[in-house]
Amino acid sequence: MLVTGLRLHSYRSYDELRFQPSEKLNVIVGANAAGKTNVLEAIHLPAVGRSFRTRRDQELIKLGSAGAYVGIDLISRGARRRIEFKLREGGRQVLVDGEPIRRSGELIGILNCVLFSPEDLSLVKDSPEERRRFMDMELCQLRPVFYYRLSQYNAALRQRGALLRRAIEEGAAPDEGMLDMWDDRLTELGGDIMLLRRDFMDELSTLARDVNKRITGGREELFAFYKPNVPFPDGGDVRTALNEALFRSRQEDIRRGFTTRGPHRDDIGILLDEHDVRVYGSQGQQRTAALSLKLSEIALMRSEKGEAPVLLLDDVLSELDHDRQRELLTSAFDCQCFLTATSLEGLEELDDMTVFECADGTLTRV
Numbered sequence: 001m002l003v004t005g006l007r008l009h010s011y012r013s014y015d016e017l018r019f020q021p022s023e024k025l026n027v028i029v030g031a032n033a034a035g036k037t038n039v040l041e042a043i044h045l046p047a048v049g050r051s052f053r054t055r056r057d058q059e060l061i062k063l064g065s066a067g068a069y070v071g072i073d074l075i076s077r078g079a080r081r082r083i084e085f086k087l088r089e090g091g092r093q094v095l096v097d098g099e100p101i102r103r104s105g106e107l108i109g110i111l112n113c114v115l116f117s118p119e120d121l122s123l124v125k126d127s128p129e130e131r132r133r134f135m136d137m138e139l140c141q142l143r144p145v146f147y148y149r150l151s152q153y154n155a156a157l158r159q160r161g162a163l164l165r166r167a168i169e170e171g172a173a174p175d176e177g178m179l180d181m182w183d184d185r186l187t188e189l190g191g192d193i194m195l196l197r198r199d200f201m202d203e204l205s206t207l208a209r210d211v212n213k214r215i216t217g218g219r220e221e222l223f224a225f226y227k228p229n230v231p232f233p234d235g236g237d238v239r240t241a242l243n244e245a246l247f248r249s250r251q252e253d254i255r256r257g258f259t260t261r262g263p264h265r266d267d268i269g270i271l272l273d274e275h276d277v278r279v280y281g282s283q284g285q286q287r288t289a290a291l292s293l294k295l296s297e298i299a300l301m302r303s304e305k306g307e308a309p310v311l312l313l314d315d316v317l318s319e320l321d322h323d324r325q326r327e328l329l330t331s332a333f334d335c336q337c338f339l340t341a342t343s344l345e346g347l348e349e350l351d352d353m354t355v356f357e358c359a360d361g362t363l364t365r366v
């Protein structure tokens, strides 16, 4: 997986940018707010079809401009591809190899990216939402079916929520028949989401345990696992469990005006030597656990896709001590890598590194 060119027009802080990265390690160095993350964000766009920083395309359009353009040339599974985004206030157009696509899901699988930012290091401490995002960002890329189920589930969830809120506003009971219908829909979609998340975490956990052993010199045993909001037995029927949970919580949902149970409230559990790292781990252990999980994502992507993903490291090196930095860069050895930093300090000894200076709305190779 290689990004061979990036072109931006009226995107975020950029008027016009043409960027030809190297196949190995690209270091983008510049002051705060120079526009480094904006570049990584644009490269990441095709991976899941939207920005990792916002749901609103409008924010990506340079202030004062009517629309933005992002064009990415890449080599995926040996083939040259071009993905283009034309973002306008009223909507977006996405083209693959010059042809408009109808659903953004058609993008999935063309470019695989693993993004690593400082927030990922606080994954253990953060809210469940961040940990769901951690699972979903990779699952959406690995399993197109997951991408579709998740967006359909979220749409159904919004509809059920609207029904519940409307009933509260009107002071009347919601239509039970409508609720039955939404429950069935959530059950069907949510069941798939839960099974895919469980399988993903099972695979990832084995990898993460080995990585954590390596980083900690074999001292600690890491165990990461899927923690569904609605538990279901191994080999048991996930749909029955979910449908019953929705039904049992219906009165509470009606009272509170939202859906209290379901995979939109899932979490990941992380144990170190059988103790919850979130509660008992030191800050160092928590960060190492997070790093192990992230590195396993790279390994999983590589083995599933038969090709190394593009690695985006946003301001993360300065957050790690020297050994952890080594560990990360070793895991990235065969990935094309885009790394942002505010200085080159500590990067001097890296091989195959091409440095780009980010300033004054442009990138200059130095």
Ligand SMILES: Nc1ncnc2c1ncn2[C@@H]1O[C@H](COP(=O)(O)OP(=O)(O)O)[C@@H](O)[C@H]1O
Pocket: 011, 012, 013, 014, 030, 031, 032, 033, 034, 035, 036, 037, 038, 039, 058, 059, 060, 061, 062, 063
């Ligand atoms: N839609 C936009 N239009 C114009 N400028 C923007 C837009 N979105 C973000 N910016 C600018 O981009 C800069 C931040 O870029 P970013 O890539 O996050 O910086 P950093 O180099 O710190 O990673 C800020 O100066 C911000 O004002």
Ligand SMILES: [Mg+2]
Pocket: 036, 037, 038, 314, 315
């Ligand atoms: Mg940044």
